[in-house]
Amino acid sequence: MSQILFFLREALRSLRLHAAANVISVVCISLALISLSFIVGTWSNLEHILDSLRTEAEIVVYLREDISHDGARDVSEVMASHDGVLNTRVVTPDETVTRIENLLGIEFDILDMLDGYNPFTYSIEVGVDPVHAAGVASFAAELRGVDGVRDNEQILEPLARITTAARWIGGVLTLAVGAVSVVLVSHIVRLGIAARSEEIETLRLLGASEGFVAIPFILEGALLGALGSAFCLALLTAAGPSIYQLIQSALPFMPLLPAGVLFGQLATLIVGIGVGAGIFGSLVSVRS
């Protein structure tokens, strides 16, 4: 216990002794983390938007005239078990009529015009992942009882391409900025430790174990990372919500993530990367 307190005191003392350099380190770490927050925030929102679009992508499977409600439900169940199908819904002929009437106007009555005959058949609305839309459409077309498929190819294909490209670009960008942040934070911590290489050497010459030498520096790196994270979080808390609100009002048609959810995710990431990179930087420095 006394050793743990000693290590903690050593780490705190070192932060105090090299206050000026550490303040600069904390500011630099914060800036790196803010850049990372910006990229990750953008990426999370892009994913969210694409998710929203994905859930709205659908194909429609039209069934033959002789297919009853039970038959439609069977086809719907077969469709639901196929890869890339998110949900299915059976649409009755009556519902189709109602929809068309709603579309054409309140006073319009199709069945009156057709002397009570409903020409529509059962259909199934199939929510699909755009990437799998073509496969699902081909599968549906082969099923017994299916008369035709509207696959929305013109919309779903570009959406699939955009989804895939955006996922790759966003992922690579987030990884790159994440890696740069880790390297930057750990390098800042390393610089501080390198300046004290003589002290480390002296401890080793006194017979100190590697743990004895390393633990205060690791704690110091973790504290530096935590302080950088805290500073970054303070800045985000102060300015983030107003900036996010501005973006939300400028893009009212975009389904952006709720501010609470986004900032919660970012806080976890910032603290994790800040402290993790601080520890990583200290470990690498002390070992070298």
Next chain:
Amino acid sequence: MIQAVDVEKTYPDGTAALQGLNLSVERGEMLLIRGPSGAGKTTLFRLILGMERPTSGAVFIDDQRIDANNPGRVRALRRRVGVIFQNFRLIKGRTARENVEIGLRVLGVTGGHMRGRAEEYLRELDLAHRIDARVDSLSWGEQQRVAVARALAREPEIILADEPTGNLDEALSDRVLELLSRVRERGATVLVAIHSPDVLRKTALRVISLKSGRLVGDTHPPAQKERSRS
């Protein structure tokens, strides 16, 4: 206890720091090592501490070869040694007390025992009034005494002292040597690199002389000669 066998040490720039050194120091012996700057005194200490490897030959402590490539063994050895470095190697920004305490803490001595021992040796070296002063604010001579206190407080089996009296007046030099002698009386083996003619003139200890990395003299005091003959 300490043995150097055919030790050669040549640095990458071609400087031959030690050449064909053969030396044996018994447990509980106090040995003075004299020689001008560059004679190889510090290099010998660095080899004993496992800070460097000999180019050829070997150094042994208790028949165990010191191998700088075996960090565990070197660390275990260093914990048995108290070193007074020529440049003191004090930790800046810390007080005199903290510098002595850290030497004890790495050995696992903590709490009141650690504080008591640190104070005892600092007082012994006339540093009672500077005990809580940061070492950066101490004079050269005071820093040297902190370095001596750090080495002695560890109550080691071996003391390596590289010019421990170099910056001290005669009275303090005598005090340091007296402390080293007391450590030796407790059974420690003490190697002291020294160039003070005064100390060397009045010593009754074994003195070896190094010149350009070679052992050029090994003078045993009469009492020890008697002992080694018997």
